[in-house]
Amino acid sequence: MSAVLRLENLSVALPRGSRKPVPVLDELNLFVKAGEMLALVGESGSGKTIAALSVMRLLPKGAKISGQAWLGETDLTALDEPAMRRIRGLGAAMVFQNPLAALNPSRTVASQIQEAYRVHNSASPRAARARALELLGEVGIPNAAARLDDYPHQFSGGMRQRVMIAMALSCGPKLLIADEPTTGLDPLIARQIMALIGRLRRELNMGVLFVTHDLSVVEEHADSIHVLYAGRSVEWGGGAEFFAHPRHPYSEALLGSVARIGQARLQNIPGNLPEPESRPPGCRFFSRCGYSQPECNISYPPPDPQGGTTAACLYPLPATSRPIYFETLEKPPGPPREPQLEIRDLSVRYTGNAGLFSPAASLPKALADIALTLGRGECLGVVGESGSGKSTLGRAVLQMIPYQGHILLDGQDFAALRGQSRRAQRRRIQVVFQDPRESLNPRIRVADAIAEPFRLSADKSNQRERVNTLLDRVGLNPEIGQRLPGGVSGGQAQRIAIARALAAGPELIVLDEPTSSLDVSTQAMLLNLLKDLAVETGLSYILISHDFAVVSYMADRIAVLNAGKIVEINDTAALIASPEHEYTRALIGAAPQLRDRLSAPPAGVKTL
């Protein structure tokens, strides 16, 4: 099989303000064969998206490219814009992360697929429509003929991504570039999309360059893997070999920070990504690597091929070592706990569209008849897909929305409280939201944001000292207190949000998808931090997430929510061992598992 795409020493520098261009990708070499999927993996700032965009020549203005990108026999970096336009769609097509932003909301999907098709094919409208129908069927849209004239908003997130894929396939490209196509989708849907791309590439003998930050997504489908860190390749090679025994310390750490069912401890990668302006001369992972030696910091390490993968490392891990992420921990059910939070007959209705002609009673319930008890010091996981009501449950507990039923904290019903005493009881439950950028006022300095709970309480003494203690506790340097939220990373912002919640002295924290917008290694560090905090302080958590593996890592007990109802609730270990509800089984099946690849033969490529 010949290479569909071959990148040779591809380097990209992007303009930053008025200063000279900053290198974001250095000397990338890779090739994608026909009918194969290459996963290009890296965290924020690794340069993975830049690599994908530079193949399509969709880089921001002022970007400097060097090296070659061969699509078949054509060097894409040497083409002028009209020639490049003929390549896009026909030679290579791209699928983006957010299909809602990439589809035109005011036109039917048929017209958009037809348009994509007719850019490169002089087909009659009738033939183009037939092709659109054929494509929608191919990407697995049920009852495709009836849905041709629907608009994008009439499709669910997963179905929209299928429409995007149909558009990308319309002209029969030899290469499909998929940039995080499953990020933001529910795990069950994400799995289906992965299976779809996995199937199409073989049926159509198409090469796939799959860009992602999440290794667990590509574990089943990638034929080969290429890992980037801070703009440089660290390890590449066969997928099965890579997942069985990663050899670069960064690959190992990255795999170890993916939450898996039954995992004892996620791996922390200490430190931060080096800034593009101040990257070390040698191995870029040098400062964060647990195995580093002084000579690692001199020059980029020569690639060392062995056992099916190549690691750019002076001291790669032996191919026979047993990676740390295989250690498991049996989670025994904890001792009986005294009840802290009690929820009785909780129901919430949607109130958004209630009006003269649609009384609230006719609206569907977001939550129906929820009853559960949270023990002191317990972490209760709440899982469910989008729209299952899991965030609504969190907001009801926080008293942010009106509800029917009773929520009691230490036996005291919120409904019986008014004014100051109600505020005081509310304050004992704090919250950490999903989007770290939204959790902090962009115009208030970090130290002031953390001190705000002190200013709003009776004890206003020693604020600076207490802020620094909290910053230290969440693993941040007190120096960061003087910055505005715009000047910190997403992971740091989330730590600050946790520090701010802790400053209120809560007994329970509602964690609403606290890590789902973060890179895996950042997620691992935050989850570990939250775990340690709970042990140190006896805090209880309600952890809301669509990621079953994350919940199973954190929670003592898990409640599975579906369509506003708790369909199953049990101790974590018992739930995983014997899930009773079909939906629970599907969630567990979609979550990354611990697999001992050393004792089993390398898994072949599976399809759904």
Add this chain to the structure above:
Amino acid sequence: MSEISLQSSAGMPAAPLGRLLGWLGVRATLVTGLAIGLAIIFLGFAGPSLYPVDPYAINPAHALQGPSTSFPLGTDELGRDELALLLSGGFATLVVALPAAILAFLTGLAYGLAAGLGPGWLDRLLMRLLDAILALPSLIILIFFASLVTLNNTSLILLLGFISWPSLARLVRNETLAQRGRDFVLATEQLGASRFYIARVHLLRVMAPILVVNGTFMVGDSIFALSALSFLGLGVQPPQVSWGSLLESGLDIIALDPWWLILPPGLLVFGALIAASLTGQGLLARYGGTR
């Protein structure tokens, strides 16, 4: 990496020059606006003491003289020194227009915050009321009320302050609704903060850019409205002069072509409007996006 905008890299003109011009444009707008505005405010408040000539000294022997060394901007039909009149009129204009703008600003802000943070019925009530006020032509209303009351600085400030707040109120209300659902506001409520605290500490800070920009525009509006009223004889009352009344008295005798009596007050009103507009636009371009 969604922050990368998907633009084609080829076939585009060189970017740095355009960006430089854009940056200079914003700078120039802001600097020009501020310079004109500060100059006018300086002249209005410090002018009378820097040019201590009695503006009301009548001297028929020198009536209607063009600019000369003894009368830098000539004299009016009563022989009064036009420059001294302009400076005195400037002070009279600013001393009403600035407090009126501040009053309108505070009214609009409080009204908008009350509607945005209050219960739903209050919001609906206040907004319908606002619709009714906005439906009336403000200058006509102003003239109507000005003809009913005794005109002095206090009543003029109240009148002018009353007409220009509704648009700010609507803006603040909409912005409040957009901001109050944001996570950091919800998290602050969870800390037990009152709505007043949230408005004061959080909403005002995130709204600061639009407030500053609109406040600047309101100063311009206020100067213009006062000049228009004075021109119609309903503003600052004689014997005190203002830019509007000076313009009017110059136009009364336009047949005699006294350009030195018409051009300077006209230019000052025009300059004040331009200054407010440029400053506002410059601030908007420079800081408006960082919310």
